[in-house]
Amino acid sequence: MRNLQEELKEKEEEIRKLKEILELYERVSKLGEVELLAAEQILNAHETTANLARNELIEMRDRFKGLGQVNSERKTAILEIVNDKEAPLPSLANKFEEMGKKDDYFYSDFFRIIANLDLPESEARSLWKEIYAHAEGLSKQLGRSMNFVVALLDYIYLKNRLIENPKIVDIYSFEEIILNAVIDEGTGIYNKRYFNLVLNKEITRSKRYKRSFCLFLFDLDNFKRINDTKGHSFGDDILKLVAGTLMYAFRTEDISCRVGGEEFAVILPETSKENAKVAIERFRTYLRNSSKNDFGIEVTVSGGVAEYPGDADESNRLYSFTDAKLYEAKAAGKDRITYV
Incomplete structure (x- = not known):
């Protein structure tokens, strides 16, 4: 008796799936040629943008495989801070100030790790302040808190052209800089x-x-x-x-x-x-x-x-x-x- 009930349930499940397929086919069949063409165009656009992201990311990572002569403990501490997507900018500033007090070369190490920039400590501190102010300005313009790494890349690469190929810390930062810096918001190209x-x-x-x-x-x-x-x-x-x-x-x-x-x-x-x-x-x-x-x-x-x-x-x-x-x-x- 139990086997019969199980078979009935399986049949009912198969019928349900078939009904879903028929309903889906009916909806698709009602789409005109224009709607189908528009859907195809959107998919093609997303695919092209995704290919750009993958190719550029691979290229940039290949160019910068080394992080310079910085100890692994320092690297880990810095990367943990900048990869904290939820931390507001004032919190980030406080953490950097604390770490800067403990080490005379913290800011120069920071830019060497994040952007492959070799700067004297005094210049690195000044650059940090300029980029932080830039991040605050972007946040006000966009009406949301800007990720610091995105603001950093926008400032040193796209605004001031300090370096030709900045290092990308992680896929999150890369995807956001693509969306904020090279994609037209109104059209998606x-x-x-x-x-x-x-x-x-x-x-x-x-x-x-x-x-x-x-x-x-x-x-x-x-x-x-x-x-x-x-x-x-x-x-x-x-x-x-x-x-x-x-x-x-x-x-x-x-x-x-x-x-x-x-x-x-x-x-x-x-x-x-x-x-x-x-x-x-x-x-x-x-x-x-x-x-x-x-x-x-x-x-x-x-x-x-x-x-x-x-x-x-x-x-x-x-x-x-x-x-x-x-x-x-x-x-x-x-x-x-x-x-x-």
Whole structure:
């Protein structure tokens, strides 16, 4: 009798799972092509961002495997403090002050461990105060307590450029600095800060291996009119659609960035103008169709394309050349890309 009851329960469980599968299939089948495309774009965007995080983290860790001549007890104490995600900034300051009183070289050791910086103790103390003030300022701007390591990286690497490749203490700090420093909050793609870094990096790489690449700059046609007539919330949705379409239309190795209000840039490594044109025209078609289906308006863009090293062999000149081509497209009537 007990065996029969167990079999009945198993059958009921199987029926329940089948019902769940059928319900899920029914929900998915009701999604239109646009919703499915949007979901795919979001997944692609997240995947690209995750790949960036993994690749950059591996690269940085490979570059800085040593922590210098600092005893293990000191290393442990410092890492425990900075990795305390819950500690408010005043508490962190108190702990550092206590440790600084006990050791004449505490602050110089701190920067050697965290950021691979070799500084005299007096300079290290001054730098600590500047970064702490920077962390307080960021906290006020964001309306939440800023992790000190994130503020430190933002200050010494992205603001003051004291070092080329700061050490990342742990995955938590790395992920937060990515989100705060190189990802555009409004669209989820990279921002101008990251674009500048990657453009220089791509020029160095292409020069070394004697390769070419293309830079594509564009902005949205009549975007101010869209904001004025439809509202800024509607405009924000259009920007997100553009970002999602970029991720969908271009390759995963292409770098898409928002470099201004409605201005975007795409770096296409190891790509000629002829091949870049194929991807760019595909993007324009997708954007025009998606915006019409989703929002009832056709969003068009005006842009320019330059190729390294044929059009320019230095980052500022390459950007200026491409930007001039963008304005040629706008002056010629918009909704077009200047390739030559």
